[in-house]
Amino acid sequence: MSNESKRTRHALNRRDFLKVSSGCMAGVAGVPMLSVSSPALGATPTSAYPVMEVARLSELKPGTTIPFAYPGPSSPALLMRLPEAARDGVGKDSTIVAFSILCTHKGCPVSYKAEQGMLICPCHWSTFDPAKGGDLIIGQASSSLPRIELRIEGDKVQAVGVEGLIYGHHTNIL
Amino acid sequence: MRNTPPLPPVKARRYTTVCQFCVVGCGYKVYKWPQGRDGGPKAANNAFGLDFTRPQPPMAGEWIAPNMHTQVVDRDGSRHNVVIVPDRACVVNKGLSSVRGAGLAQTLYSPERATRARLTQPLLDQGDGQKPVGWDEASDLGARVLKAIIDRWGPDAVGMKFFDHGGGGGGFENNWAVGRFFFTGVGTRTASIHNRPAYNSEVHAAGDAGLVPLTNSYLDAQLADTILVVGANPYETQTNYFLEHMVPNLNGTSMGLKQATFDGEPVDRGRMIIVDPRRTMTVATAETAAGRDRVLHLQIEPGTDIALLNAIGRLVLEYRWHDVAFMRERTEWQTFEAFQRSTLAVDRPLEQMLEDAVRVTGVTREQIETAARWIAEPKAPGIRRRTLLHYEKGLIWGLKNYQNIAAIVGLGLLTGNVGKPGTGISRLGGHQEAYVRPPYPGRRPALNVDEAVRRGEVKAFWVGGCNPVLTTLRAEALEQSLVERGEPVRRALAATRGRPAGQRIPAIVDALKAGGMFLIAQDIYPTATTRHAHLVLSAAQWGEMNLTSINGERRLRLYERFMDPPGEAIPDWAIMARFAHRLRELYLQDRNPLAANRFLDFDWKSDEDVFIDARYQFKGTNTDPMEGYAGITYDLLRKLGTDGIQTPTRLVNRIPVGTVRMHEDGHFYTSTGKARFIPAPRPWPGYAAKVESQRKRYRFWINNGRVNHLWQTLYHHRYLPFYQGRYPMPCLEMHPEDATELGIGPGDRVEISNDMGKVEAMAYPSDAVKRGHTFLLFGQPRGAAGNLVPDHVDPKTTIPSYKQAWADVKRLGPPPEDVKGVSFRPRNVAS
Ligand code: SF4
Ligand code: FES
Numbered sequence A: 001m002s003n004e005s006k007r008t009r010h011a012l013n014r015r016d017f018l019k020v021s022s023g024c025m026a027g028v029a030g031v032p033m034l035s036v037s038s039p040a041l042g043a044t045p046t047s048a049y050p051v052m053e054v055a056r057l058s059e060l061k062p063g064t065t066i067p068f069a070y071p072g073p074s075s076p077a078l079l080m081r082l083p084e085a086a087r088d089g090v091g092k093d094s095t096i097v098a099f100s101i102l103c104t105h106k107g108c109p110v111s112y113k114a115e116q117g118m119l120i121c122p123c124h125w126s127t128f129d130p131a132k133g134g135d136l137i138i139g140q141a142s143s144s145l146p147r148i149e150l151r152i153e154g155d156k157v158q159a160v161g162v163e164g165l166i167y168g169h170h171t172n173i174l
Numbered sequence B: 001m002r003n004t005p006p007l008p009p010v011k012a013r014r015y016t017t018v019c020q021f022c023v024v025g026c027g028y029k030v031y032k033w034p035q036g037r038d039g040g041p042k043a044a045n046n047a048f049g050l051d052f053t054r055p056q057p058p059m060a061g062e063w064i065a066p067n068m069h070t071q072v073v074d075r076d077g078s079r080h081n082v083v084i085v086p087d088r089a090c091v092v093n094k095g096l097s098s099v100r101g102a103g104l105a106q107t108l109y110s111p112e113r114a115t116r117a118r119l120t121q122p123l124l125d126q127g128d129g130q131k132p133v134g135w136d137e138a139s140d141l142g143a144r145v146l147k148a149i150i151d152r153w154g155p156d157a158v159g160m161k162f163f164d165h166g167g168g169g170g171g172f173e174n175n176w177a178v179g180r181f182f183f184t185g186v187g188t189r190t191a192s193i194h195n196r197p198a199y200n201s202e203v204h205a206a207g208d209a210g211l212v213p214l215t216n217s218y219l220d221a222q223l224a225d226t227i228l229v230v231g232a233n234p235y236e237t238q239t240n241y242f243l244e245h246m247v248p249n250l251n252g253t254s255m256g257l258k259q260a261t262f263d264g265e266p267v268d269r270g271r272m273i274i275v276d277p278r279r280t281m282t283v284a285t286a287e288t289a290a291g292r293d294r295v296l297h298l299q300i301e302p303g304t305d306i307a308l309l310n311a312i313g314r315l316v317l318e319y320r321w322h323d324v325a326f327m328r329e330r331t332e333w334q335t336f337e338a339f340q341r342s343t344l345a346v347d348r349p350l351e352q353m354l355e356d357a358v359r360v361t362g363v364t365r366e367q368i369e370t371a372a373r374w375i376a377e378p379k380a381p382g383i384r385r386r387t388l389l390h391y392e393k394g395l396i397w398g399l400k401n402y403q404n405i406a407a408i409v410g411l412g413l414l415t416g417n418v419g420k421p422g423t424g425i426s427r428l429g430g431h432q433e434a435y436v437r438p439p440y441p442g443r444r445p446a447l448n449v450d451e452a453v454r455r456g457e458v459k460a461f462w463v464g465g466c467n468p469v470l471t472t473l474r475a476e477a478l479e480q481s482l483v484e485r486g487e488p489v490r491r492a493l494a495a496t497r498g499r500p501a502g503q504r505i506p507a508i509v510d511a512l513k514a515g516g517m518f519l520i521a522q523d524i525y526p527t528a529t530t531r532h533a534h535l536v537l538s539a540a541q542w543g544e545m546n547l548t549s550i551n552g553e554r555r556l557r558l559y560e561r562f563m564d565p566p567g568e569a570i571p572d573w574a575i576m577a578r579f580a581h582r583l584r585e586l587y588l589q590d591r592n593p594l595a596a597n598r599f600l601d602f603d604w605k606s607d608e609d610v611f612i613d614a615r616y617q618f619k620g621t622n623t624d625p626m627e628g629y630a631g632i633t634y635d636l637l638r639k640l641g642t643d644g645i646q647t648p649t650r651l652v653n654r655i656p657v658g659t660v661r662m663h664e665d666g667h668f669y670t671s672t673g674k675a676r677f678i679p680a681p682r683p684w685p686g687y688a689a690k691v692e693s694q695r696k697r698y699r700f701w702i703n704n705g706r707v708n709h710l711w712q713t714l715y716h717h718r719y720l721p722f723y724q725g726r727y728p729m730p731c732l733e734m735h736p737e738d739a740t741e742l743g744i745g746p747g748d749r750v751e752i753s754n755d756m757g758k759v760e761a762m763a764y765p766s767d768a769v770k771r772g773h774t775f776l777l778f779g780q781p782r783g784a785a786g787n788l789v790p791d792h793v794d795p796k797t798t799i800p801s802y803k804q805a806w807a808d809v810k811r812l813g814p815p816p817e818d819v820k821g822v823s824f825r826p827r828n829v830a831s
Helices: A003-023 B101-107 B136-151 B169-184 B204-210 B218-221 B240-248 B255-261 B283-292 B307-317 B324-330 B334-340 B350-361 B365-374 B401-416 B449-456 B477-495 B501-513 B571-587 B595-597 B607-617 B634-643 B689-697 B738-741
Strands: A052-056 A063-068 A075-079 A096-100 A111-113 A118-121 A127-129 A133-137 A147-153 A156-163 B011-016 B028-036 B069-073 B079-086 B123-125 B129-133 B159-161 B191-193 B226-230 B270-273 B295-298 B389-393 B425-427 B460-464 B518-523 B535-538 B548-549 B555-559 B651-654 B655-657 B699-703 B731-734 B749-753 B756-765 B773-777 B807-811
Touching: A052 A063, A052 B595, A075 A147, A096 A156, A111 B607, A127 B571, A133 A147, B011 B555, B028 B634, B069 B101, B079 B101, B123 B136, B123 B477, B136 B460, B136 B501, B136 B518, B136 B535, B136 B571, B159 B169, B159 B449, B169 B334, B169 B571, B169 B607, B191 B449, B204 B401, B218 B240, B218 B255, B226 B365, B226 B699, B240 B270, B270 B283, B270 B365, B283 B295, B295 B365, B307 B350, B307 B365, B307 B401, B324 B334, B324 B401, B334 B401, B365 B389, B389 B401, B401 B425, B449 B477, B477 B501, B477 B518, B555 B634, B571 B595, B689 B807, B731 B738, B738 B756, B756 B773
Parallel strands: B159 B191, B159 B460, B226 B270, B226 B389, B270 B295, B389 B425, B460 B518, B518 B535, B699 B773, B731 B756
Antiparallel strands: A052 A156, A063 A075, A075 A096, A096 A147, A111 A118, A118 A127, A127 A133, A147 A156, B011 B028, B028 B079, B069 B079, B123 B129, B123 B535, B548 B555, B651 B655, B699 B807, B731 B773, B749 B756, B749 B807
16 A cells, blocks of 8 residues: 555544544443554655645635645645634634545535635535535535645645545545 | 545456435445455456546546445455445436445444444343343244233234334335234234334325325426425435436426427426425525526425415415316316315315415415416416425424325325326335335224333334334333333343243243333344343344335335345344244144244245245235235346336236336226325314424424434444534534524534423524524434424324424533534535
């Protein structure tokens, strides 16, 4: 297995692990904990994912969105500075996030509706919450929107990895 | 879990199946191969024959989403990858998955994932908790207890509440075996169906009118001029029927099909009327697909659908848009006379009746007019509009089951909308169907089993594949009786521990005499109900046996077995057969051949044996005309794949031929062969006394039902992080102004309580509901909506009014830890 796919696995395991461990323990007696031995977490890029500058921090006013492609040209993504702090957001106020815009149902491009604060797919109307890690609000996708991991280096906002599998890919870097 | 799903190799074993969840029954393909033998991205190296070195295109592409893959271990210890993807060749879903179906692979048993919680062997509680026992011991003790009860108290002292499902919960095979065991074997009338207190149809009125519950084909939703949806939310709960068949009509994609089908008839994009107290995602998506001017959302007050439907019917009559030719030819005219006088109140001035309807329903006069026009105004002189009338639990579990259903059937007959392309009067359905059983030995209205349990008349209660502690009405009271009445039996089991089963029976009978009740629970997981059981029986699930079911358009398919059940779990039919064998032996030992012979003919060797046995005995006659399956074998179904064949089938030159649309020959299942209108005393019956007293006393109406992500009681989904994480608790949608008034914010813990019981939930402020209305997720293990539902049933049908509970709501505190990550953005925005 490549580093890249290991990384995807770990990142997702971490997310699922958090959900399960906090999600059902309280109410479900006897649900076994998923055994995940502290995987390598954090946004340190591995060699497989490119480091790519996406924006200048100083130019990212609240409400700004910047389309880009990551980790390759066939993977369109969107960077957003949200009006509120987001799960895994970067920047001083944790408002900067980026996601693959390929809907994890059938791959149509989602678009950001600032007014509702959600990403909506025009094909079968899956909706995703950018402030909650791209989680599915309602709809027919079966995973959250893949989150582009960001890092701030001085004034640079850089894409450094992907958490989740991008639509149409069996591995994020083909 | 591995999140870069491997590609199936060319040599992967392939199986055909159908989603185990909702009534739509989407086709899926299963690929299974030994671990370590993955396919490759080049087209020549994977089972799809597709090039995965490049990204797959949107819509047309084949993508294995992470939740579509898992790893399983068979009984011989061999480890395999399993990938389950939607089938493009299936006429139902055409390659589309829903959020639920895309997670099918995750529901499989794995010792390495949370689904290891499955029941893997029988358990017996002898006073110190449920402990594993062998099948022989379990069936010997269980059969002896049942026999003692039947001999002393008669068969009705054996109560049952069992799945009546197709899909994951049952199938023709398991339903047949359960029916054989309880109806022709035990002979009990104390029977009830998974979600309700009795053994009855949910649509008796449709049956009495001569209609089957599922009249149309999904294709008809592409052909209709207007689709009427009453008390249902198909985007969330009949997803791919909505997306693949209704939406193409709304957005005009099916225009070509309409033109080709209705040569010379004016056709246009479809319209939709949605009767629902909530502005759901169905309303939002229908508006986006069709344009707001072609969708009519009638946001009624609780339980007033019937007043609305009857007002529409009255207008249709008034404008002379009713289908006189159809009614003369196909209905018993005198029943129409009675219907128009009482149900449609033709002797009262129109204005008065409409004013009443407007006042009661909260819908405007214009909206009622528009609805009548869209349903029945001729498209051109002499050319009738084709309207497809659909309804589900909002109507079935609404105010008065019998009259509600009679009202929508009446409207359909009045407008001639059944048995023709683009029409139908049908349930949308919840789960898939597999009603294949010997006839219920009781009468109508069926016996209320929940009450019989509470009153102590039931001495053994066998619950199979359902979880009444979460879902029945007045659920707290039922659980209370399971606890209290279970205790004496548990003491008797403890006191006789270690003795041969035969010697334990007198002590158990003494406990039963003293008010005890022996609880047998048969399921695939431990549940809120199984935890109270003395004897727990571990069943196989979907994918672990071959099973057959029909979907909402009566499409019969084979759901192939592709893995072993975990541990010693066996199919439900095999459990019933084990108990039948043992009972037969015990009665023969007793020299009672008459009783013994009731348990004859359970010698099935395979899933298909049961299927064929049922085929010969279940004729699909006038009482159950929908599901007869003459001439069908597993082999034929294998050939027919995910398209299957629509029941009922008949043999033409010994070849089975299916039925696309029911009543197309003009025949209805009444003594005259004509359909009947079922008159009600008046257009709107008002609330039942028990319901009315709650309504007066409490501030909020507690509507309740399902959400898109989840299936039933979350028996699988509670173990699957993606699904459980979205609703770690039941959500309570309430209007933002109501929430603010009570100091309640998104995710706050709230308590909902009334005279029946209470439930804890997470608040989900939403403008989907009107002020004073709420919507509670049903069947969530951490909060049983059933706790709030009064024990009122329609006396004509013994069907509860699950949707008719009122309660108060108060804030308990801030969002619990596991709710903090949950999104509370609106669930009804599509553009
Ligand atoms: S729509 Fe229903 S049957 Fe189809 S995939 Fe979804 S849950 Fe399964
Ligand atoms: S492709 Fe996005 S919802 Fe179907």
